[in-house]
Amino acid sequence: MTTKAVRILVAKPGLDGHDRGAKTVVHALRDAGFEVIYTGLHKTPDEIVRIALEEDVDAVGLSVMTGAHVPLSVETRRKMREAGIGDKLLLVGGVIPERDVPALAAAGVDGVFPVASPYETIVAFIKEKLHV
Amino acid sequence: MSEKVRKPVPPRVLESGIEVKVCYGPDDVSGIDKEREIGRPGEFPFTRGIHPAMYRSRPFTMRQYAGFGAPHETNRRFKYLIEHGQNALNVAFDLPTQNGLDSDDPRAAYEVGRVGMAIDTLADMETAFDGIDLSKISVSLTINPVASIMIGMYKVVAEKQGVPNDRIAGTAQNDILKEYVGRGTWIYAMEPSLRLITDTIEFCAKELPRYFPVSVCGYHIRESGATPVQEMAYAFCIAKEYAQRAMARGLKPDSFLGRMSFNLDIYGNFFEQIAKFRAGRRLWARICRDDLGAKEPESMMLRGIFGGGGGGLTIEEPENNIVRTAYHALVSALSGTQTMALCCYDEAYTIPSERSSLISLRTMQILQEEVGVCDTVDPLGGSYYVEALTSEIEKRIVDEMARVDKMGGIVRCIENGTIQKIVSRQAYEEERKIRSGELPKVGVNRYRTEDKTAREVQLHEMDPKARDEQIARLAAVKTRRDAGEVRRCLTKLRDKAANTQENLMPHLMDSIRAYCTVGEMSNVFREVFGEFKEPIDF
Numbered sequence: 001m002t003t004k005a006v007r008i009l010v011a012k013p014g015l016d017g018h019d020r021g022a023k024t025v026v027h028a029l030r031d032a033g034f035e036v037i038y039t040g041l042h043k044t045p046d047e048i049v050r051i052a053l054e055e056d057v058d059a060v061g062l063s064v065m066t067g068a069h070v071p072l073s074v075e076t077r078r079k080m081r082e083a084g085i086g087d088k089l090l091l092v093g094g095v096i097p098e099r100d101v102p103a104l105a106a107a108g109v110d111g112v113f114p115v116a117s118p119y120e121t122i123v124a125f126i127k128e129k130l131h132v
Numbered sequence: 133m134s135e136k137v138r139k140p141v142p143p144r145v146l147e148s149g150i151e152v153k154v155c156y157g158p159d160d161v162s163g164i165d166k167e168r169e170i171g172r173p174g175e176f177p178f179t180r181g182i183h184p185a186m187y188r189s190r191p192f193t194m195r196q197y198a199g200f201g202a203p204h205e206t207n208r209r210f211k212y213l214i215e216h217g218q219n220a221l222n223v224a225f226d227l228p229t230q231n232g233l234d235s236d237d238p239r240a241a242y243e244v245g246r247v248g249m250a251i252d253t254l255a256d257m258e259t260a261f262d263g264i265d266l267s268k269i270s271v272s273l274t275i276n277p278v279a280s281i282m283i284g285m286y287k288v289v290a291e292k293q294g295v296p297n298d299r300i301a302g303t304a305q306n307d308i309l310k311e312y313v314g315r316g317t318w319i320y321a322m323e324p325s326l327r328l329i330t331d332t333i334e335f336c337a338k339e340l341p342r343y344f345p346v347s348v349c350g351y352h353i354r355e356s357g358a359t360p361v362q363e364m365a366y367a368f369c370i371a372k373e374y375a376q377r378a379m380a381r382g383l384k385p386d387s388f389l390g391r392m393s394f395n396l397d398i399y400g401n402f403f404e405q406i407a408k409f410r411a412g413r414r415l416w417a418r419i420c421r422d423d424l425g426a427k428e429p430e431s432m433m434l435r436g437i438f439g440g441g442g443g444g445l446t447i448e449e450p451e452n453n454i455v456r457t458a459y460h461a462l463v464s465a466l467s468g469t470q471t472m473a474l475c476c477y478d479e480a481y482t483i484p485s486e487r488s489s490l491i492s493l494r495t496m497q498i499l500q501e502e503v504g505v506c507d508t509v510d511p512l513g514g515s516y517y518v519e520a521l522t523s524e525i526e527k528r529i530v531d532e533m534a535r536v537d538k539m540g541g542i543v544r545c546i547e548n549g550t551i552q553k554i555v556s557r558q559a560y561e562e563e564r565k566i567r568s569g570e571l572p573k574v575g576v577n578r579y580r581t582e583d584k585t586a587r588e589v590q591l592h593e594m595d596p597k598a599r600d601e602q603i604a605r606l607a608a609v610k611t612r613r614d615a616g617e618v619r620r621c622l623t624k625l626r627d628k629a630a631n632t633q634e635n636l637m638p639h640l641m642d643s644i645r646a647y648c649t650v651g652e653m654s655n656v657f658r659e660v661f662g663e664f665k666e667p668i669d670f
């Protein structure tokens with residue numbers, strides 16, 4: 001059996017331009033051995049899903065600092081399902097208050113990683129979910 | 133008595149790579165020419181401050197960043213801050229406005245009024261400043277790619293209040309080059325974006341003598357991962373770029389340089405920041421005189437807002453951030469700032485509450501009025517350590533600027549992503565050091581508690597009706613305005629943008645007076661100028 005490297009898309013949905021968190025996570029995931037694609041700023045959920053398809057990724061991570069994480073996650077998950085990649089992991093990081101975690105879970109988000117989440121936690125979570 | 137065997141002390145290295153000695157003395161400052169390098173406050177090279185008596189005659193202004201929701205809500209918060217003694221405003225716009233989108237644009241769907249106030253037309257700007265006398269207060273507009281539109285709107289609102297041009301005081305952030313590095317509200321391609329900035333500098337030099345059209349931000353570059361030395365070096369490269377473009381239009385350096393200000397960051401090592409500001413003032417004065425040809429001392433002064441410091445705050449035990457920002461404020465005052473603003477302790481969670489905004493304001497007021505820090509100019513001047521560090525940091529800023537020049541200049545280094553790559557790699561290294569404990573953070577990697585109640589803050593509640601109401605207001609303006617005049621203005625704006633190199637400000641002003649929307653004007657530029665292509669190789 002050939003082992004395909006795990007591919008992860010780190011995405012910045014919406015209009016927020018704060019990308020320090022997203023970029024440091026890209027570095028951390030690469031150091032953990034994943035192949036990581038970064039979308040750049042100002043992407044719509046449609047654009048993110050299109051890139052996820054083109055890049056054939058195993059997981060999509062959204063980074064949101066504006067407070068718009070719930071509707072952006074809902075829409076991204078819905079578009080992923082419509083595109084036939086509803087089974088891929090969806091992770092969300094950024095300024096995420098504890099009280100929004102249930103709403104994100106209900107939207108089909110697999111993992112929530114607020115600011116200052118340890119990289120090891122994120123990496124271990126992805127490995128466990130993807131059985132690598 | 134025999135001397136004890138000395139244990140070697142572990143080294144202390146600042147972010148800028150400077151190793152700190154255990155003790156400093158006369159030898160460390162013997163190479164510094166006291167007259168030429170340190171001098172007197174209010175005199176070239178302004179190391180000790182830009183005014184002879186500093187805070188004794190010109191106390192720093194306090195300018196908390198504020199704005200959210202609808203223009204009338206922001207208007208209430210402005211009045212609240214003014215009632216509590218704040219003497220200048222710093223406007224936060226929502227992301228659709230900052231990105232040149234109207235509130236009814238599908239791309240704005242989740243963001244209207246969220247991180248700042250929504251402005252679609254002049255009518256919103258009128259509401260935001262209703263009952264606030266713009267001849268008495270200076271207003272800072274934190275906006276970049278559409279800054280030319282907002283400067284125009286602000287001028288029209290002031291005009292309608294009857295404020296004469298020479299009384300309109302304020303600042304626009306309007307620093308697009310740093311947006312490409314950090315903060316990320318950019319729209320148009322680089323060259324036309326620089327044209328718009330040059331237009332505002334030229335317009336203000338001729339029409340608004342008290343207005344600062346550009347506030348060059350090392351702040352966001354540092355927040356993105358730059359060291360203090362890089363923060364200053366990149367900011368100066370950017371400021372020089374804007375200045376040279378303005379001069380290429382025929383403006384004399386003394387007609388605008390005194391109206392360029394800086395927005396710089398405070399977090400990290402206490403003395404490194406203070407030395408950074410003192411070194412920065414000295415170096416900027418020399419750049420203005422020697423490289424840019426300024427003749428008037430007024431044109432050589434580094435004026436700034438020093439503060440913020442979000443990068444140093446933590447999500448863990450948020451109330452510790454109140455203490456951290458008090459130290460940031462102390463650095464700012466000891467560094468001779470003109471204006472101060474502090475991040476609020478709850479910003480890692482939410483839009484600051486009224487209470488947390490007030491704590492930040494009180495922090496600055498206590499510093500200014502209670503503890504005597506403002507009694508005398510540059511109280512650390514002459515300290516062996518601070519003077520030695522100031523000189524060393526100045527040298528390193530010069531070296532970093534030379535490195536940028538060698539790599540093709542700041543425009544090229546940002547367009548191809550070189551600067552972004554450098555700072556994002558450093559940001560990652562810093563995060564790793566925090567996580568490993570190498571960089572101490574109390575409550576994070578020292579004395580950490582997993583007590584969840586230590587993380588509770590009052591969350592800002594977003595009004596779910598806010599977007600619909602803003603869209604309704606926009607629709608109402610659209611029905612009231614003269615559609616023919618709107619079309620005429622936008623057609624002319626497009627023609628001037630596409631087919632001439634004329635200054636676009638007068639045409640924007642006509643469009644603003646006709647109640648064209650931010651989105652309509654921005655879309656003209658989007659189509660004519662094209663959008664920026666973000667380099668994402670890092």
